Amino acid sequence: MATVMPHAPVRRMIAQDYWSTAVEERLAYLDSISPLNIGDAVTTARETIEDEIKAARLSVCAMQTRRNALLPISVLPSEVLARVFEFLILAFPTDNATYYYIASRRSGKLGWIAAATHVCRRWRQVAMENPCLWGRILFFIGSKWTEEMLARVKAAPITIAQEFSYHPPSSGPFTHPVIPSRLYQIRELKLSGQLQQILLELTQPAPILERLELVEDEKSAIYKGPNTLQSDFLGGHAPRLREITVRGVLFSWSSFSASALTEMILVSPRPYRSLQDGRMVPLPSTPLGMFLDFFVKAPNLTSLTLEGCLPTQTVPSLADRTVFLPSLSFLALKGPAADVARAMTHIRIPHSAKLRLTSTSKASSGEEYCTILSLISEHLGTHSTHPTSIQTFSIHAAPPAPAESMQAFDVYQHHITHDGIPEFDLKTPPYVSLRFDGNHGGNDIQSPVLRQICAALPFWDLRTLELSVPRSDWTGANWLDVMGPHKSVEHLRVSGIMAETLCSVLAQPVKTELAAAGKRKRRTRESLLFPGLQSLYLLDVNFEEPETLSSALYGVLHSSLQKRRTLKAGPKRLDISCCTFDAEQLGTLEEAVDEVVWDGDIGELESEEEDEDWHSEGSYAAAQVADSDDSSDDSDYW
Amino acid sequence: MPTIVSVDDSTVPGEGSSRLLLLVSSDNKHIVVEEDIMSRSRFISKQVEGFEATSQRHAILLPFSSFVLNKVIEYCSHYRGYYLLEDDPDAAPPGRSPVREWDQEFLDVDRNMLLRIIKAAHYLEIKSLVGSCARAIADMIRGKTTEEMREILGVENDFTPEEEHSPSSKCTG
Known part of the structure; x- marks a missing residue:
């Protein structure tokens, strides 16, 4: 039967009649009651009116609920509205109280709970009835609310991110019992800070745990030594563990079944100082056999980072044993060069994987460079039937700094967007980046080292070259000798003093080319350094430095570029960035290059x-x- | 459930690998689309399985307008052949739906249209589209106070004073 809706005037009349007739008539008997009446009559009348007001308010709320039901937003089924709430929840970081409070500064301490569950009855009902929405357990908003969340989550998987700081209020006495007792239900567990106590309590199985992150506050471990994952950690049962990050805690290679692991980051704690005699106590080394046994059972790994936890001993009986990780797309190894090399001889990875090798050896020696460079070369398949040439190569050397000494060697076979490496727009894979810090080689990247690197790596199709070395004995002759053979370079980015020596030889012929041609002092396009150069990027160059060259650098650069232009050897584009540069010279350089891009910085x-x-x-x-x-x-x- | 009407073979040339489906919108527009495109929809897939069981092909009547249906087809066409984890019935649901730039542009529509699309996506069981729409709605109200959320969505406060001050109170609606 079709519903017939009355016209608007009739509707209004019906509504008015209800309130004026039905209610007023019903309460008409109260007209006879005066405030001066003796006895309970006045009290009863007041209570009657209060009851009517309450009933009317409830009616209004019910009508507002009906009106809400007719809104477009109400077409959303409950499960879809719950999905909307899930995205709201993600806006509130649960692993850091400070960030949480920043995110919830407008909605109040309860964050999404307060904001969404107060909108209307339906929203509250949807939120209350979906256990999954209560799975991100917060401890820092008070135990009452933690209990409320634990009650509402019922049997749904939960996520716990908790920092155990020095100050008890942030974790509270309630936190410790909850995590061990709910391990069966935890899907993601992130614990940071002082973990000694909580790690001892996590001995129950974690059947649905997928992500585990343990980050020890290393300050707390300086004198007492690092914490260790015991063999009974998680009862040895975490069959769905896919991602694991352990920083500052000694990892137990026999604690887990690694069969489901796809991502793994292990960062070993630093050696600590003994309280008794003040000496540095070395950390226990990783047995090679146990290390290999672990990865045999982890065939699904796609990303692996190991820092300071590589096997330190060679085992003759295991010399030929290798483990192939077929799905690996990223491998980062950090440790003394010998340990990195040892690990690389036992772990085989796909040729397409990104590789980051970082040497932390104290001594700076050519042997280390050779060790690491040969590993990179091998990864690129230099000695195979189908060798790959590096297309983008960069060296960054930093001045001395009090930070940890290291050398990092990155090999990227595929495009990357950002990976902590200074951005360079023209990266074409395969991409190799060598980084040296100041304490370890950064100040010593002299010509022999660069020569050694150029000899060791496959550069026959090098397209992009980036050199950033703070101090160097690199001369114009070195440019011609070492870089001269790399004819395919199209993009060159040079920083500092090396750029100054480069400017002086940009238009000079490479000696080997002249010798090959059997001619003297004949300058052709092919005989020049980088004959196919398309862009030149000069960074942090002092164009006003008088001691560097006999004449001003502007003139040298202008002259070189103009000569190259005559021979159609490029570059077409010159970038000048963060340099000490006189704006008046811009016009001069523009005469020699099609395009000059200057960042407007005049430096000193x-x-x-x-x-x-x-x-x-x-x-x-x-x-x-x-x-x-x-x-x-x-x-x-x- | 949609009404199913019989369709003769000339209307839907449904043989071979690029079989076609006839979708009929609530405004009675007939839209022919390749079955492959709509395979992302669990609802359509189930319908097609039903056709195969009975060896008869039908038009599928859908309870939303051709305008909305065309938007959904546009989405499915864009991701034709792409694997999206959310749409894999055998995969574990992802903890966080990925942000897809194309989806953000695709869903840059007015609020009512967005709600119609999400309702259609939910009906057609296209989880990836439901997720992207839910994210778009969440983006509209993220970081807002309760009052601002109500204002954006035109929702009335229908709580009694007692209910309003107790988010944990049982609410039966």
């Missing part, structure tokens, strides 16, 4: 200009006047 000239301005009497006076009288016409002063 800026401070010189300021000094000059400040000390010149006229400007100083003008500044004083301008400060004292804002209403004056600017043109009088400038």
Whole structure:
């Protein structure tokens, strides 16, 4: 039967009749009651009216609920609305109280709970009835709410991210019992801070645990030594564990079944100082056999990072044993060069995998470079039937710093967007990056080392070259000798003093080319350094440095570029960035290159200009006047 | 459940690998689409399985307009042949739906349209589209106070004063 809706005026009349007729008539008997009445009559009348008001309010709420039901948003089924809430929850980080409170500064301490469950009855009902929405257990908003969440989550999987700091209120006495007692239900567990106590309590199986992150506060381990994952950690049963990160805690290679693991990050704690005699106590080394046994059972690994936990001993009986990780797309190994090399001889990875090798050896020696370079070369298949040439190569060397000594060697076979490496727009894989810090080689990247690197790596199709070395004995002759054979370079990015020596030889012929041609002093496009150069990026170069060259660098660069232009040897584009550069020279360089891109930075000239301005009497006076009288016409002063 | 009407073979040339489906919208528009495109929809897949069991092909009547249906087809066409984890019935549900740039542009529509798309996606059981729409709605109200959420969505406060101050109270609606 079709529903007939009355017209608007009739509807209004019916509504008015209800309130004026039905209610008023019903309460008409109260008209006879006066405040002066003796006895309970007044009290009863008041209570009657209160009851009517409450009933009317409930009716209004019910009508508002009906009206809400007719809104477009109400077409969303409950499960879809619950999905919307899931995305709201993700906006509130649960592993850090500070970030949580920043995110919830507008919605209040309860975050999404308060914001969404107060919108209307339906939203609250949907939120209350979906256990999955309560699975991100928060401890820092108070035990009452933690209990409430644990009650609402029922049997749904839960996520716990908790920091155990020095201050008890952030974790509280409630936290410790909850985590061990709910291990059967935890899907993600992130614990950080002081973990000694909680690690001892996590001995129950974790059948649905998929992600585990343990980050020890290393400050707490300086004197007492690092924590260790015991053999009964998680009862040895975490069959669905896919991602594991352990930082600052000694990993037990026999604790887990690794069969489901896809991502693994292990960062070993640092050696600690003994309280008894103050000596540094070495950490127990990883047995090679146990190490290999672990990875045999982890065929699904796609990403593996191991820092400071590589086997330190060679075992003759295991010399030929290798483990193939067929799905691996990223491998990062960090440790002394010998340990890195040892691990690489036992772990085989797909040729397409990204590789990051970091040497932390104290001594800087050519032997280490050779060790690591040969590993990179082998990964690129230099000695195979189908060798690969590096297309993008970069060296970054930092000045001395108090930070940890290291050398990092990255090999990327595929495009990457950002991986902590300074951005360079022209990365074409295979991409190899060598980074040296100041304490370990960064200050010693002299010509022999660069020569050694160039000899060891496959560069026959090198397209992009990036060199950033703070101090160097690299001369113009080195450029010609070492880089001369790399004819395919199209993009060159050079920083600092190396750029200055480069400018002087950009238009000089490479000696070997002349020798091959049997001619002398004949300059052709093919005889030049980098004959196919398309872009030149100069970074952090002091164009005003008088000691570097006999004449100003502008002139040398301009002359070289103009000669190259005559021979159609490029570059078409010149980038000048973060340099000490005189803007007036821009026009001169633009005569020699199709496009000059300057970032507008004049470097040290800026401070010189300021000094000059400040000390010149006229400007100083003008500044004083301008400060004292804002209403004056600017043109009088400038 | 949709009404199913018989369709003769000339309307739906349904042989070979690129079989076609006839979808009929609530405004009675007939839209022919390759079965492969709509395979992302669990609902359509189940319907097609039903056709195979009875050896008869039918038009599938859907309870939303051709405008909305075309948007859904556009989505399915874009991801034709792509594996999306959310749409894999055998895969464990992802903890976090990925942000897809194309989806964000695709769902840059007015709120009512967005709600119609999500309802259609839910009906057709296209989990990836439901997820992207849910994210888009969440983005509209993320970081807002309760009052602001109500204002954005036009929702009335229908709580009694007692209910309003107790988020944990039982609410029967």
